Amino acid sequence: MNRSVFLRQLRYWTFHCSLNALPSFCIAMIYLQLWKNSSAVIAMLCAIVTFILLYAALTSLNGTLTDKSHVLSRALQLGTRIRAVISGISLFTLPTGIGMMISPDFWCGALAIHLLNLAAKALGGRWDFFQPYRSSEMPGDLFLPVFATTLLEGFILSFLLLMISFFAVMFLQARDRRNTFRKLHSSRCN
Numbered sequence: 001m002n003r004s005v006f007l008r009q010l011r012y013w014t015f016h017c018s019l020n021a022l023p024s025f026c027i028a029m030i031y032l033q034l035w036k037n038s039s040a041v042i043a044m045l046c047a048i049v050t051f052i053l054l055y056a057a058l059t060s061l062n063g064t065l066t067d068k069s070h071v072l073s074r075a076l077q078l079g080t081r082i083r084a085v086i087s088g089i090s091l092f093t094l095p096t097g098i099g100m101m102i103s104p105d106f107w108c109g110a111l112a113i114h115l116l117n118l119a120a121k122a123l124g125g126r127w128d129f130f131q132p133y134r135s136s137e138m139p140g141d142l143f144l145p146v147f148a149t150t151l152l153e154g155f156i157l158s159f160l161l162l163m164i165s166f167f168a169v170m171f172l173q174a175r176d177r178r179n180t181f182r183k184l185h186s187s188r189c190n
Contacts, residue, residue, distance in 0.1 A: 006060040013055040020083045021048045023090035024105040024153060028146075031100060040142040047150035051158075071169055079165030083157070104157060112152035116145070 025044060034040040064070045068077075086104060093099025100106050 002060065005066070006056060009056040009059045010052070013052045013059070016080050016084065017048055017052045017055060020087050020157075021051075021154070023087050023094060023103055024109055024150070026091065026094055027100055027103070027106055027109065030094075034142070034146065037142050040146040043143045043146035044150050047147050047154065050151065051154050071166070071173070075162060075165040075169045078168055079158075079161040082165060082168075083161050104160070105153070108156045108160070109149065109153045111156060112149045116148055116152060 021044075025048075028040070028044060029035040034044070059065045059076070064072045065076060067073055090099060090103040090105060093102065
């Protein structure tokens with residue numbers, strides 16, 4: 001891993017991961033009132049830093065993600081742009097309440113909570129792994145449940161966007177090949 005490449009990727013992913021985490025962070029802080037629990041806030045920030053470091057490391061290693069012409073690299077770039085647009089729309093519409101319901105962050109967060117609760121029960125837990133609480137009944141230490149939920153939500157969002165981006169890049173490549181074929185065919189006919 002090249003140190004200068006890693007530092008460049010670290011700056012890039014710090015910006016994008018912070019921007020992309022902002023809708024989820026706002027939902028958790030405002031609607032779940034997790035701002036009242038310092039361990040929950042620290043857990044979310046730690047999970048965001050984990051994603052920044054993970055993406056920076058993955059995109060700094062020699063291979064397909066550093067090759068700008070490779071389909072996976074192009075899909076990741078497109079996914080980053082799509083996610084930035086979705087985050088911007090989500091942030092703009094969150095104050096309406098309706099924005100929260102159309103935000104993928106809300107649904108992926110709810111799915112993450114549900115999956116972690118199912119896993120906790122399957123492992124013999126007697127209570128939910130993470131339950132959004134009203135501020136009056138919030139327990140003291142929420143670090144582990146909030147950290148795990150934030151990580152799982154981030155992985156779900158990353159997977160969905162990578163899949164959408166991958167198919168979009170495949171579509172764009174097919175379109176480019178058709179256009180190239182048409183140009184070659186029309187130049188031969190003339």
